[in-house]
Amino acid sequence: MNIDLSEENKLIRQLAKSFAEKEILPKIKEYEQKRRFPRDIIRKMGEQGFYGACFPEKYGGSELGFLNLAIIAEEISRVSASIGSTFNAQSMTVPFTILNWGTEVQIEKYVPKLIGGEWIGFFGLTEPGGGSDAAGSMKTRAILDGNEYVVNGQKVFASYASVADVGLLFAKTDPDAGHKGISAFIIQMDRPGIEAKDISMSSLGNLTKTCELFLTDYRIPKENLLGNEGEGFKIAMNALDYGRLTIPARSVGLAQACLEAAIQYCNERVVGGHKIGEYQMIQKLIADMTVEIEAARLLTYKSAYLKDKGAATTRESSHSKYFAAEVVWRAAQAVYEIYGGYALADEYPINQYLAYAGLFRTGEGSANIQRILIAEDALGWKDANRHNMKRRFSLKSDIF
Incomplete structure (x- = not known):
């Protein structure tokens, strides 16, 4: 590995640094004081291609690659940890997961708007009392009813759920199958039966939204299943x-x-x-x-x-x-x-x-x-890299 950054890497760093210092730093205190969620900054970051660094151009990505994404996230977080926190749901855990596992219809519907900063995303995995035991403790149920899944349950630490437009939700479709009974869904916040509440964390300021999510007979169209049942x-x-x-x-x-x-x-x-x-x-x-x-x-x-x-x-x-x-x-x-x-x-x-x-x-x-x-x-007990990481698309920036 060459530890010297390329001229492109250095240019991307300067671009992200300049954006952070001009577009975020002068405004961040006012946003926090007024408890105003910075949708306009997120949208501008999307327009700059920051969230889309690891996405193909055909879906609105900038194809800058993972190293450039790391550099961008680092520079934004140097100026504002709260704005930097948007990178997971707006870049990796939500849209990149849809890119890897979704149908073409799902990818075209959700990915461009998420990485473009037009829509806000969230990741709904953890449950109260669950912590790191996501599979064993999961109680949220999704039951197929005709062409829809009916979901009941609760999530916690679902960052940005209270301001989100879409998210990924994990629920048990087969409660007796352990981790193989969990399925993943793309959900929209404009449907009845779902409520998000902020968890008060004043020490983080007022911009990072950490939320509880409550689902009561929330219905998910069958076509919003991500991957197959049991792959969640x-x-x-x-x-x-x-x-x-x-x-x-x-x-x-x-x-x-x-x-x-x-x-x-x-x-x-x-x-x-x-x-x-x-x-x-x-x-x-x-x-x-x-x-x-x-x-x-x-x-x-x-x-x-x-x-x-x-x-x-x-x-x-x-x-x-x-x-x-x-x-x-x-x-x-x-x-x-x-x-x-x-x-x-x-x-x-x-x-x-x-x-x-x-x-x-x-x-x-x-x-x-x-x-x-x-x-x-x-110790040689479990090879951490024993499973290949699913990656459906390559980028122009990839080094093969």
């Missing part, structure tokens, strides 16, 4: 594999923001006649952050590079997700320590950095789940 668990795991590209990229971006905030403060804050950056204990924090962020970035880029080659990357995705999430958690704690009491002030984003670092550490598979997967792979 496989589809969900495949979706999360791809989602574990944007999570570490966003973690790296947020960790970089923590480092930049720390460096600025260390050069401005004077204690005992010295800039606090002159004190060795502070220098240790800065040194650790600098090196760990670079290591996390390289792991993330490796995962993206292998995806561009069409390789199975469950192992590499887990490595990068686990390490980058730990790095951003430590970086947020370090900048919190450097700022001291000012970390709590609304004038600075430090408290929010810490909250998002905790979210990234948990989302798309918690730290402990990643540790188990990594350890079992290293």
Whole structure:
């Protein structure tokens, strides 16, 4: 692997950085204060081709590839972790899953509007009390009734469901078949029998919508089944594999923001006649952050590079997700320590950095789940890359 970025990669980084600093940074505080969901920013990001980086041009994609997607998500998240959080549902877990598993009719109907930022998507897998045991704990039922499935159940941590237009929903169609009894559906929020409620998480600001989803006799047309009955668990795991590209990229971006905030403060804050950056204990924090962020970035880029080659990357995705999430958690704690009491002030984003670092550490598979997967792979008990990642379309940017 060549660790030098190409001129195209550098150009894409500059484009994303410029967009973030011109279109997001000047507006983000006002959006949060007014609790205004940034649909216009999401639409502009879609028009720039940011969400469509891994999609064929025939469906509205920009065909920039996985490495460029990681770079874009990193730069957006460096300026705004909340806007960066849209990359999963708007790029990977929802539209890319439809691209891989959907019919041509489903792809043409949903993918262009999702990656274009015209529609907001969500991913409905986790249930109350379920956590990482998505299959064993699933209680949401989908029963076929003529040409429709009737769904009853509840989901939790379905990000953006309260502002979404469409989403992926996972439900048991055969309750006695374990994970093989789960099916996946494309659902629309404009049909009766579905309600989304925000879960209050003020520490994340007011833009990231984390939601509960309630389904009561909600009817899904049979043609909205994604893949075949019983393939839902496989589809969900495949979706999360791809989602574990944007999570570490966003973690790296947020960790970089923590480092930049720390460096600025260390050069401005004077204690005992010295800039606090002159004190060795502070220098240790800065040194650790600098090196760990670079290591996390390289792991993330490796995962993206292998995806561009069409390789199975469950192992590499887990490595990068686990390490980058730990790095951003430590970086947020370090900048919190450097700022001291000012970390709590609304004038600075430090408290929010810490909250998002905790979210990234948990989302798309918690730290402990990643540790188990990594350890079992290293011990030779379960080859993490034993399953090929489903990928239906290749891109012009692919390296074959």
